[in-house]
Amino acid sequence: MSGQTITKTLVDGLAKQASEYTVWDSKLPGFGVRVRPTGAKSFIIVYRAGTGRTAPVRRYTVAAVGKLAPEAARTQAKILLGNIANGADPAAEKRANRPKRDRLTFDELAQLYLDQYAKVRKSSWKNDEGYLKKPRAKWKRRIAAEITDDDVAELLEEIGATAPVGANRTQSVLHTLFSWAKEPGRRHVPTNPVADMRRRYQESPRERVLTDEEIRTLWWGLDDPDLPASRPIALALRFILATMVRPGQSAGLLIPELVGFTGEEPQYHIPKNRVKKRREVIVPLNALAVAAVREAIARNDQGAVFSSWAKPDPKADCDDQTDAKPGLLPITRDALSAALNGRPAKGKRPARKGIREHLGMAHFTPHDLRRTAATIARRGGAKREDVKALLDHLEGDVTATYDKYDMLPEKRLVASILEAELRKIVGTKPNYCRPEIVFERDNVVAIEEPKIAVAS
Known part of the structure; x- marks a missing residue:
């Protein structure tokens, strides 16, 4: 879709479709608004990274709709396109600043998850931090993208040997972490190794009441x-x-x-x-x-x-x-x-x-x-x-x-x-004092009194 001026009214009226589509702006070539099948909308630019027809075409997200008004997004896009004309490549710069999948360790990924997702969205984020301690200790320097379902199963078996409920909670947190890590825009991992894994330990309802x-x-x-x-x-x-x-x-x-x-x-x-x-x-x-x-x-x-x-x-x-x-x-x-x-x-x-x-x-x-x-x-x-x-x-x-x-x-x-x-x-507080010593009358040894010498 092309040839329309991107305004707030236009953007608000864009409906999601079965496949992704983009509406291009008539005022600024290369600037448009992308609509995903989920309904998410974002302002983007498309440009050639270099000169000539052989230069690769790149797409760069200026901002999500809602974070910038259309006019502000157009102004930002104009600045970016001007920089591109002078040799800049914002998409390449963004990739360079993003942690690379082939070198991001699990420990680094776990910290990113806590800082960018758990602490922002969950009041119980400290629970997530606690359940990630053992995975972080075991996979500290492992490349996050290389962790497999077998690795997860081995870890959960180790935890479940002494804490089956803890193993289940760890599995849930890992599932959320890897799902977050593979979302578009991050792609820290290619797959979620916990996605198809059933809960390993059956939990009984807690019924313990002290007598x-x-x-x-x-x-x-x-x-x-x-x-x-x-x-x-x-x-x-x-x-x-x-x-x-x-x-x-x-x-x-x-x-x-x-x-x-x-x-x-x-x-x-x-x-x-x-x-x-x-x-x-x-x-x-x-x-x-x-x-x-x-x-x-x-x-x-x-x-x-x-x-x-x-x-x-x-x-x-x-x-x-x-x-x-x-x-x-x-x-x-x-x-x-x-x-x-x-x-x-x-x-x-x-x-x-x-x-x-x-x-x-x-x-x-x-x-x-x-x-x-x-x-x-x-x-x-x-x-x-x-x-x-x-x-x-x-x-x-x-x-x-x-x-x-x-x-x-x-x-x-x-x-x-x-x-x-x-x-x-x-009731009343028990007496924890040392018990009284009782002497048996028939088992008492007489002690002779010392004789005192009297001066004559």
Whole structure:
């Protein structure tokens, strides 16, 4: 299509077709707007890279429609065509500045994916970063375009030997990464080696709920002075059980997010960046939750509630930093899991016993404490829909978009029921003092009193 002046009205009226087509501008030869079968539109120029009829014809994208108005795109195209007349080749320059497929390593590709896609589009990008650690370590200097489905299968088998769920999550992240990397305009890899790969490990629904005896063991065991975990970690785990919040929401609690903490109705206002669906959530705090927070902030009265002594990372994002005292940073969700799991010995690094092993408990995760708390509240008489509200489980229908009632009174009642049930379960604190030594009366050896010499 040709011979038309490219205007906003013309561009807006261009409809997608079964195949790609271009409308050329009547004012500036070589300038046009391309329409892809997907409906995507972009301003382009076509030119010969060199002189004579044998010079290769190149196409160069000036800008996507929407980023530049037609008049501005035409002006930019005129400048480019003028530079081309003086010997420039913008398409070749663009290719030269783009990472070449035959030398881009997987580690470089993974970082590009995190910076250009995950951090831009996903609030959970740190999960992607975590699941890419093992692939990056294994394929660090491998050329990304040469990684095959067999390489991926081998990696997933290694991960799945100890962490089948982790293998599935790694597979999902790799699928997204390679799909992004092969899109037109990037072409960092020719194919997606994960495209036709089925999920290798069957996941069972998570149903672990701690028994009353396990709850009592854990609750008081977290006070054990020999516990192989820091006090903030122990308090953050207890906070999950007392509130039903997600592990990351417990670990990330900041003092400014405590509203009315010294009053009769203390609340935790969870910010959007730590909530699914990106909205603020209010969680009422019962006395058990308040007690955990009070002890934590007695150690650190600003910034993060559950903080650890660590050197701040100068390269970390601003969102990851707090106004905590120098050296104090919020603990992480992963730190909670690591404290429960412990770690095996590796090289010169000694083994570290986990909380579960120390207390002689069967496997459970921080998230299982949330499920346990919900079960306890329901058993205590809390209504299912009220427990659902405190868990922040959203309805997926249209009505939920308009119904903004926060159910705070109902959630407060659930928190009170949960507190009462937990107090029944944990009872009074066990006496961990050294047992009294009892002497058998028949097994006592008499000690003769020393004779004192009396002067005559």
